[in-house]
Amino acid sequence: MNRYSRQELFAPVGPQGQAKLRASRVLLVGCGALGSHLAEFCVRAGVGALTIVDRDFVEPSNLQRQGLFTEDDARQALPKAVAAQAHLRAINTDVQVTGLVEDFTFRNAERLAKDASIILDGTDNFETRFLINDLAVKTETAWVYAGCVASRATCMPVIPGRGACLRCLLEDQPAAGGENCDTVGVIMPAVLQAVAWASVVALKILTGNENALFKKMYVSDLWTGERQILEAATPRTNCPCCGRREFPWLEGRRASRAAVLCGRDSVQITPEGAFDYDAARQNIRKAAKITTENDYLIRAEYEGLTLTLYRTGRALVHGTSDETRARALLARLT
Ligand SMILES: [Zn+2]
Structure with missing residues (x-):
């Protein structure tokens, strides 16, 4: 029995979409809460290759919301990229999974993204997201911005040349000291909401259903029920990134040592x-x-x-x- 039969039965994917998925290469930056679940989605869905870049190791406080990892991984303080690679290979041996224990920076970004069909955001910080945005716009690679904090989730697809980029909506990275998972916490439903949005964006792009994308930034608070949807179909006039093609994060001018x-x-x-x-x-x-x-x-x-x-x-x-x-x-x- 074809392991992807239920996904192929879904008409917009079909056998043709599945074949495209099989030919795709995904670069996932960050393998924490968002990244671990996104990685599992990619591997179960049957992408051709998945490269995971993550600089952290598994800690007990990750286990409440991060997929794939076990108490044993935390006891051994295994790097997340290594632990995830082992678990993902056990889930689907057909997918070429590569876990890299590295910091994703302007020095290695272009090399790591070479040949990527899409870049997925599993990061927890805006410096890396602005780096990914520079990289994606410069190399015309699709990427999916995703985030979660407290009970809020957010997601936006970026298709360079065919819609807004992250800097069209956010001019600069927010100042340090804002709310994050270490100050206000995070609950798993918010993680899963962002993962659901980002996964369906990836599925549409990788199966040739780009015309079915909603070019919007979604923000949703699962606890209060509040929602916000921002238009992202049209690039902002004179956007420094996709308009003027300035890439300060990718050139290392905005990198912290x-x-x-x-x-x-x-x-x-x-x-x-x-x-x-x-x-x-x-x-x-x-x-x-x-x-x-x-x-x-x-x-x-x-x-x-x-x-x-x-x-x-x-x-x-x-x-x-x-x-x-x-x-x-x-x-x-x-
Ligand atoms: Zn832009």
Whole structure:
């Protein structure tokens, strides 16, 4: 029995749409609440290839709303991209699933998006979304903006050249300090609403049903029942991105090297130039108490702070939002 029979019976998809889906390559940026469910949708639906880029590891507080992950993944502090890849391959061996433990930045964005039929937004921050928007408009690749916080969900399809881009509606990324999942929480129904919208957009685009898209930005609060729909069919006159073709995020002019992770009491530091993971790991072992170590990262506690160092050199310092203190800890331990 054809595993996609019910999806193919749905007339707008049909066997032809299914074949197009099979030939498609999806790039998913971020594999948290939105990303894990979007990844599961893509793999069950039968895309040809799915590449997942995520920089985080699984924590117990993720399990309430994030798909795919288990308590065992959290105990091992496995990178989300690695854990998701294993679970997704068990769901559908026909799909070429690749999990990359990387930060999605202007340095690797164009390489990672090469050959992508569509880019899906599983991120939790606007800096990365504006980077994706620059990339998508420059390379004329469709992408789907999705977000969720508290009980609110939002989604908008961006088809460069045939509708508005994210910057047509939002001129610039919102200032830091706004509401996010770490300050006001999030409930799973809001996640699933955004996932449902984003998944159907992806399904329409990838099965050749682009003319069935609603070119609008949807915002819905599932708790209060309030809804807002913004038109996104026409690009804004003189939009800096899709109109004037300025791409400051993609050119690295808007990229942060040390980022205070909003609401998380954490600072992320990305190394400049070459990095020797093994040497850094030896130094950390001498100076601090190791709490977790696996093939992808080492975590240690020191003076009330927690350092998580990835093999790629990216470091997360938990327990402070003071960039200087975080940099000092990293310098001392590595
Ligand atoms: Zn635009």
